[in-house]
Amino acid sequence: MTQAQRIVLASRPKGAPVPDDFRLENFDMPEPGEGELLVRTIWQSLDPYMRGRMDDVKSYAAPVPIGGTMEAGGVGEVMVSNSDRFDAGDIVVGRTGWASHAALDAHQCLKVDPDLAPISTALGVLGMPGHTAWVGLNDILRGQPDETIVVSAATGAVGSLVGQLAKRKGMRVIGVAGGAGKCAFAVENLGYDACLDHHHPDLAGELAALTPHGVDCYYENVGGKTLEAVTGRMNDHGRIAICGMIAWYSGKGLQDAMSLPKMWRAILVKKLRVQGFIVFEHMDRLAPFLAEVGPLVKSGEIHYRESVAEGLENAPVAFLRLLEGGNFGKQLVRVAE
Amino acid sequence: MTQAQRIVLASRPKGAPVPDDFRLENFDMPEPGEGELLVRTIWQSLDPYMRGRMDDVKSYAAPVPIGGTMEAGGVGEVMVSNSDRFDAGDIVVGRTGWASHAALDAHQCLKVDPDLAPISTALGVLGMPGHTAWVGLNDILRGQPDETIVVSAATGAVGSLVGQLAKRKGMRVIGVAGGAGKCAFAVENLGYDACLDHHHPDLAGELAALTPHGVDCYYENVGGKTLEAVTGRMNDHGRIAICGMIAWYSGKGLQDAMSLPKMWRAILVKKLRVQGFIVFEHMDRLAPFLAEVGPLVKSGEIHYRESVAEGLENAPVAFLRLLEGGNFGKQLVRVAE
Numbered sequence: 207m208t209q210a211q212r213i214v215l216a217s218r219p220k221g222a223p224v225p226d227d228f229r230l231e232n233f234d235m236p237e238p239g240e241g242e243l244l245v246r247t248i249w250q251s252l253d254p255y256m257r258g259r260m261d262d263v264k265s266y267a268a269p270v271p272i273g274g275t276m277e278a279g280g281v282g283e284v285m286v287s288n289s290d291r292f293d294a295g296d297i298v299v300g301r302t303g304w305a306s307h308a309a310l311d312a313h314q315c316l317k318v319d320p321d322l323a324p325i326s327t328a329l330g331v332l333g334m335p336g337h338t339a340w341v342g343l344n345d346i347l348r349g350q351p352d353e354t355i356v357v358s359a360a361t362g363a364v365g366s367l368v369g370q371l372a373k374r375k376g377m378r379v380i381g382v383a384g385g386a387g388k389c390a391f392a393v394e395n396l397g398y399d400a401c402l403d404h405h406h407p408d409l410a411g412e413l414a415a416l417t418p419h420g421v422d423c424y425y426e427n428v429g430g431k432t433l434e435a436v437t438g439r440m441n442d443h444g445r446i447a448i449c450g451m452i453a454w455y456s457g458k459g460l461q462d463a464m465s466l467p468k469m470w471r472a473i474l475v476k477k478l479r480v481q482g483f484i485v486f487e488h489m490d491r492l493a494p495f496l497a498e499v500g501p502l503v504k505s506g507e508i509h510y511r512e513s514v515a516e517g518l519e520n521a522p523v524a525f526l527r528l529l530e531g532g533n534f535g536k537q538l539v540r541v542a543e
Numbered sequence: 544m545t546q547a548q549r550i551v552l553a554s555r556p557k558g559a560p561v562p563d564d565f566r567l568e569n570f571d572m573p574e575p576g577e578g579e580l581l582v583r584t585i586w587q588s589l590d591p592y593m594r595g596r597m598d599d600v601k602s603y604a605a606p607v608p609i610g611g612t613m614e615a616g617g618v619g620e621v622m623v624s625n626s627d628r629f630d631a632g633d634i635v636v637g638r639t640g641w642a643s644h645a646a647l648d649a650h651q652c653l654k655v656d657p658d659l660a661p662i663s664t665a666l667g668v669l670g671m672p673g674h675t676a677w678v679g680l681n682d683i684l685r686g687q688p689d690e691t692i693v694v695s696a697a698t699g700a701v702g703s704l705v706g707q708l709a710k711r712k713g714m715r716v717i718g719v720a721g722g723a724g725k726c727a728f729a730v731e732n733l734g735y736d737a738c739l740d741h742h743h744p745d746l747a748g749e750l751a752a753l754t755p756h757g758v759d760c761y762y763e764n765v766g767g768k769t770l771e772a773v774t775g776r777m778n779d780h781g782r783i784a785i786c787g788m789i790a791w792y793s794g795k796g797l798q799d800a801m802s803l804p805k806m807w808r809a810i811l812v813k814k815l816r817v818q819g820f821i822v823f824e825h826m827d828r829l830a831p832f833l834a835e836v837g838p839l840v841k842s843g844e845i846h847y848r849e850s851v852a853e854g855l856e857n858a859p860v861a862f863l864r865l866l867e868g869g870n871f872g873k874q875l876v877r878v879a880e
Contacts (some may be wrong), residue, residue: 266779267813385686429807442603448811454804466803467791470766474785475595475602480818482811 210306330536335363351376511535549642667873672700688713698874848872
């Protein structure tokens with residue numbers, strides 16, 4: 207029987223994950239059942255949320271079991287179709303996991319149009335991260351023209367689209383990113399009005415200088431010091447959409463986090479709205495998102511950037527680098543040509 | 544010239560206020576200008592928000608200056624009217640401050656109907672605290688039948704109405720209050736399904752037992768340990784309306800507050816909405832509030848309880864007791880008969 211490859215969770219990380227928390231394995235080629243597809247993974251996604259799945263704590267999804275295949279979205283080619291929804295040769299996006307092949311329920315897969323944009327974008331600007339960006343900006347923050355928005359992880363898969371869409375709405379858009387290279391990219395390629403390096407020793411002071419009219423919307427991807435600086439600049443009736451908190455995912459920086467009473471006071475005195483969301487509960491908004499953003503990607507009006515790791519075996523190291531902010535743009539793994 | 548009395552801010556408190564932070568003074572009877580009323584205060588309100596006005600920090604209102612009259616709402620009799628909106632002898636509610644007499648802009652005063660209910664209720668169940676309760680429950684939390692709501696400071700001026708209105712909506716209503724007497728009153732007189740003493744050593748465990756279906760809405764008046772316990776019980780898509788945080792007003796309990804990363808994670812994973820509000824921004828909702836709650840107070844279907852300090856000179860001590868939770872029901876000062 208033909209062999210496939212996958213990466214499983216070898217052990218639960220204590221704090222920051224390490225390479226030994228993952229293990230590359232061969233396994234028997236999966237057999238698609240009735241209504242299923244055998245998919246050969248071409249592109250696999252790496253996203254910060256996967257860190258949460260490695261811990262055995264209550265979250266919006268069950269944790270990956272020890273020895274279980276790490277979860278991921280992937281884009282691949284249909285090798286065998288036991289569904290009348292797809293044909294062999296179709297390109298689909300679905301939950302392939304960190305694996306070279308997967309048997310997937312056809313109802314859980316979406317067809318990818320290779321003529322619209324490179325198929326890898328179905329994991330990025332036209333996939334879950336893009337959808338997340340669009341829902342957070344439009345439905346959660348409800349950003350308005352002439353308002354000021356701060357976007358953390360400004361050049362990431364989500365942030366880079368938030369910034370560009372906010373700019374198209376006529377908002378003043380300030381990014382926060384890690385390092386001069388990302389900040390320059392945010393301003394020059396993504397159209398941010400300004401972008402601040404979160405390593406700056408006086409983040410609050412720099413942010414104040416860049417937001418003379420305060421901050422109305424904060425698209426929160428990171429937590430940490432950035433959150434504290436932005437909170438101090440929030441205007442009355444400001445909104446914070448919590449999409450992620452990567453600075454705190456592995457238990458780092460918890461000691462010097464801003465205090466809850468200080469945050470509570472800001473919410474009360476400034477009458478803020480703080481809201482968490484998860485894109486899977488907004489699938490009714492997938493079609494309008496694609497209808498708006500798909501053509502903008504095709505025409506080149508929306509930019510995106512990818513960071514590619516070569517080969518499934520390199521997924522763990524690329525994932526650890528992503529958690530440290532070492533990626534630059536949407537992090538992908540090229541599993542096959 | 545006739546003398547009036549007032550209480551001024553003598554010094555800014557460091558932590559919990561003390562009696563010496565206040566000073567009783569005589570002053571010349573105010574002269575009402577054009578469009579103003581001279582009002583003789585009968586009832587003066589004491590509310591937790593006044594603690595914030597004693598500090599020289601940014602808030603939704605300017606701080607009381609040193610030597611300035613402490614701010615308060617009051618109900619009184621119009622002695623002189625330089626406005627065609629009111630006649631001498633009318634009973635009005637307005638911003639009298641901690642004072643026996645005040646000259647008030649007639650446009651900032653509302654007429655009180657002595658036939659609807661005792662005039663003191665214009666400072667409580669039919670005044671700002673009642674309006675706050677109604678807006679928080681209906682417009683911020685948007686409580687629904689069969690949902691579970693937790694109300695902290697459950698027998699206070701605000702909480703006692705939140706609980707009763709929530710019960711009338713068909714919600715499951717759990718109070719949190721300080722001491723067995725208040726808890727018994729909440730259940731027996733206000734109709735709460737249960738009420739938990741916040742001194743209980745296992746607040747989280749007790750709350751879990753009382754909320755088998757979790758918590759959908761939290762009407763937040765206190766912060767502190769109660770907030771931590773409730774957050775652990777919040778359901779997906781739960782809402783927290785921040786109306787106050789009395790446990791943290793004087794810098795107490797800040798060290799052992801729940802951490803912000805933990806709260807942020809709860810908001811993200813449970814997709815919570817946390818919102819601060821201030822009733823003065825919801826004056827368009829005053830009329831519908833009064834239309835609903837006024838008749839219920841008159842008919843006796845809505846209960847309220849008052850805690851009365853006798854004489855302006857006793858306002859400071861009563862205020863300090865209020866901050867410690869020593870009041871039981873709406874705290875008032877009887878300034879005159």
